[in-house]
Amino acid sequence: MSLLRASNVAFGYEGQELFRSINFQLQKGEIFCIIGPNGCGKSTLLDCLLGNLKPQAGEIFLKDQNIKTLSPKEMARHVAYVPQDHEKSFPYTVMDIILMGRASYTGYFGTPSAEDTLIAEEALRLLGIEKYKMRPYTKLSGGESQLVMMARALAQQTPVIILDEPTSHLDFKHELLILETLVRLVREKELAVIITTHFPNHAFYFENNSIPTRVAMMNQKTFSVLGKPSEVLSEENIKSVYDVNAKVISYEHEDKEFKQIVPLKTLA
Template sequence: MKIEVVNGNYHYEKRRKKFPDLYARNINFTLEPGEIMAILGPNGAGKTTMLKCITGLLEWKQGETRIDDKALTSIDRKELWKRVGYVPQAHKMVFGFSIEELVVMGRAPYISTLAQPTKKDLEAAHAALDTIGILHLAKKSCNEVSGGELQLALIARTLVSDPEVLILDEPESHLDIQKQIVILQTIKRLSQERGISCIINTHYPNHAFYLADFVLMTAKEKDVVYGKVQDVMTESRMKEFFDIELKKIIYEEDDYLVETMVPRALGTERNLSSCRFNDFQ
């Protein structure tokens, strides 16, 4: 499935009047099956609003989202949510749903109003949980699992409708580094094995390096920049968008490659005179 945005703009009219040249520039991108795009920017840059406009949860002020060259607004909503999976940021549940019940909710496009989930729906939920690797948590309450496990359950909830596109809102936020890696590896595996296109919101440059084919960078009162990761995520542009100096580092070992960016401010100055003296010891 191809998903694209043509001349999309979601900025409020007051901002457009204050910065007419900046906010007249619209969002344009196209994702083919199996491709991943990261929306990268600091907090408060409007990334979540942009995602909601892409999915039709909010309306674009201008422009439109298209699915296979067809305007999203012309597609039946139930059919749309069979093809598009939206994963919001995970928050602890206030109700005592089990993980199994949470995931079965993703079958809503296939279940008639007032009907109960069928055996087929439960089997689909268990298959999705197994794909994500948390089938053993099926009977656990959402309030009993960790934030990372809940985030994985939300991804499983989208998979039960067998989507062709996954759209994820900062799925790795508020998680420890191990859980972040599990989430990222799961998203990448789903894209590679199922040909699912993915759009992921993040404010972690390293995650964009690991996951994405393309990146769309956004920040307050900045023009949107879109393109291939290597072309867009330069040291100078990261300084411009994040207001911090980042150094790009490439690590290679045999067939293993890691590209990362580290804040220069977190480095420590070496005592050069001490280093020179120690060289002769």
């Protein structure tokens, strides 16, 4: 049984269709990458999957339950969310932020239990950010903040984590650190991950590291292509979706083949 399934999902605003006929399934221990140009509806699709928006057509299931039958608390126990941006309004400590991931168990005005604290501390350890535990969240860099958001999601102890462009504001090192962390969490925890990204090479990165990976390319208001990165991230598909001429190159490292996309030129 799939952990999450979308069946013929469609959505639009004020009579304008944004996407239609979205179909996919997410399995345990898999990363599902959604890529496509700006404005194609990637983030809006995530809002539908999270139950924040109601599809105009189609159904979304968590295991065998339609998400429209689940309360926000029940959704929070099935799916965790790492947003692209997070407002840093108050100087909560990092530990406070991570404990917020336990809200569906403690209640929004409840007091975290000793078990909740242990779970939050384990999330800190798994992300390697124990040293930030008592630091004000407002004093962290973009990369550090994103790791804290991932730790908060882990503290929810959900089988599915959804991330919206988690590396969009990060430097080269922190971008790679987020990707390495996702690989490790899927491998060690068998999490199921949905990630939107502007960088097709992220899908190749996961596949290159032997993580079960599928990629969906959003184009013409639907998933125009869906499959394994090595099968669908072709030069022709990159040209069709992004209007970019590119080369897909292969190289060997430590007796293993790796693939990467090298962009060459935009099309007029």
